[in-house]
Amino acid sequence: MLEITTIKDHFDQAVSGLIKRGIANAESLLSELMDLDKKRRETQSNLDSVLAEANTKSKMIGRLIQGGEKEQAQQLKEETSVLKNQAKGLQDKLTALVDKQQESLYNIPNIPNGNVPEGCSAKENEVVEEWGELPSLDDGAMPHWDLIQKYDIIDFDLGNKVTGAGFPFYKGRGAKLVRALANFCLDQAEAAGYQEIQPPVMVNETSGLATGQLPDKEGQMYAISDSNYYLIPTAEVPITNIYRDTILEVSDLPVKNVGFTPCFRREAGSWGADVRGLNRLHQFDKVELVQVNHPEYSYKALDEMCKHVSLLLQQLRLPYRMVNLCGGDLGFTSAQTFDFEVYAAGQDKWLEVSSVSNFETYQTNRLKLRCRGEDKKNFLLHTLNGSALAIPRILAAILENFQYQEGIRIPEVLVPYTGFDAITH
RNA sequence: AGAGGGUUGGCGGAGUGGUCGAACGCGGCGGUCUUGAAAACCGUUGUACCGCGAGGUACCGGGGGUUCGAAUCCCUCACCCUCUGCCA
Structure with a gap:
């Protein structure tokens, strides 16, 4: 707040x-x-x-x-x-x-940074960077929800049977690909100086309040009815809450953590063609970067995080555009957000695969996350986070963009992780 | 899950109704001494809110209660430890 x-x-x-x-x-x-x-x-x-x-x-x-x-x-x-x-x-x-x-x-959202564009809907978002050529697919190319059946790598029916809609099973080479993507993303983050964290995937109410998921978006989190816990919608929640009620020294900064967790989202009321297949799930895996930084350097850090995400997408050879969200489209707690959208050729759609935000002091005020200044006065720090990356949508784009008549090509950087360079029958 | 014992400042640890925001020790910071360092000695050392300031208020796991007055008594919740049970 x-x-x-x-x-x-x-x-x-x-x-x-x-x-x-x-x-x-x-x-x-x-x-x-x-x-x-x-x-x-x-x-x-x-x-x-x-x-x-x-x-x-x-x-x-x-x-x-x-x-x-x-x-x-x-x-x-x-x-x-x-x-x-x-x-x-x-x-x-x-x-x-x-x-x-x-x-x-x-109930008052964060104040947008001066560089946030005017505008009241996603239409006024500003594309600030575009990379890669949109692939042109052969006749008979498919969206990923058909490809996963063709190659039997992800099974939604099984998910329906065992749990419910939006909880797919990844099988064989599909599961391997998820693991490969996660490891690739984690290794890249580690190389960029992030400490890997494996947090709990359930949090208490205090934590949900501190990072702003509660009370505003209560409908988004799954609540565990008999223990007052919530399933995390993103690793941001537990990882940022590490620093709740904490006073850091300037020498501790910047804090750079990365977490790979499943994320759980109720997404109540979201239906329709946009949410088919892997586009929107109730449970999905995500690698999340979280930074705690000095107010003076937080925008530099935001820039650095965006560059990190760009580089991941470039290495994966996925055409993307980076979007500066306008005031009306900005998340409640964010002061500035850049979204990364990847082009998924099989469905001819741009999929949001990363959202990188600076919350300035909006979260740290609730978190009571401060820094001891040189004059011994304590001041609030800035928090930032960004997906790097949301696995299923990346997977969807890879399947669609790299499909050919007899199979799906695996991006080169992933081959050391998968052990195979194509998925064929 | 059952029985018992705990939760005090950065850490350790006193304190069972009245100048207690809290003894004492350690650590941290500043100083004396020293060419420098160590040791020793002296001083200092929580957070938030209100106030221009002097200063005031609140906080001893969380919430509630008793009392003129609570770290101290009562209720309740959470967490931790030990033993028993169960279990990856």
Whole structure:
């Protein structure tokens, strides 16, 4: 969530930022919040001074009782009782105000960075980089959902039987290809200085709140009904939460972690042609990069992460475009996001295979992830993350783009990982 | 899963109703001494919020309660340890 002091100190900037996201009433929304904050501070001041008086009197009572002056003590007790009652009222008021302010802040998205394009839908996203030539396929080329049947490498029917829709089985060379992609991505990340992490795939409610999946997108996470845990929608959640309630030293920065996990998404209400086959699943594997960085260097890091993703896609020989998301299309918690879309020739579609974001202090504020400054003042750090990469969609693009009459060619960089250079009957 | 014991500041560890935000030790930081370092000695050392400031408030696993007053008593939840059971 946003810091209240940031909104106060950069009010106009905050308003115009939210307007860029398409929030028309941003000004009144933030003004209300400022009024609420003013009331909150007043109430806190009042409460503090009542408590201070009560504390003083309580201490006097202690001394009087020790000195044997019971009657005076009794008198003070009554006075203190009155103060305590006042304090209780003020405390309730303060709690209500804080809750309201918190709720309000939870519902305000991050302020877009200055380089985020104007626009209210995906149509206004800005393509900033394009790479590779779109393959032209022979007659009889297929989308991946047909290819996987033809070569018997991924089985959706089996998934339906054993679990339900959106939980495919990868078999034989299909399974091997998943493992090859994961290992390739992990090795590349390691070479770029990321530490590999294997986190739990279930998290508690506090963690979900801290990275912003809760309460906003509760419908996206699977909840474990009898233990208050949630299945992670991305490794970002457990890995970023490592640093919850933490104060780092400047010398610890940048923190660079990479995790390979299954991701679970309810994706409630998503149906239609866009979601066929591997395009959208309830469970899928993803390699995720997570960085914690100094505010001064976070955009440099964002750039570096985008370059990393570009390089992965280039090595895999997948034509892609890199898109600077416009204000209206930006994720709730993000200050700036670049999406990477890969062209899948068999279905003639661009598939989003990576999303690289800088959250600035939006997450660290909830996480209470700070850094000890040289002046001993603590400040909030920046978090960033990016997929590198989402495996099933990459798989889909590979199958479709590299298909030929008798089989599917495996990208050269993967061959050492798969042990085969083509999938044929 | 059952029985018992725990949870205190960066770490170890006192504290069972009243100047306790918390003794003491270690570690960290600053200083004296030294060519430099070590040792020794002196000082300092949590976080958040309110306030221009002086200063104030809150926090001893989380939440609630008793009391004029709670780290200390009561309830509850979570986690940890030991033993028994089960298990990859």
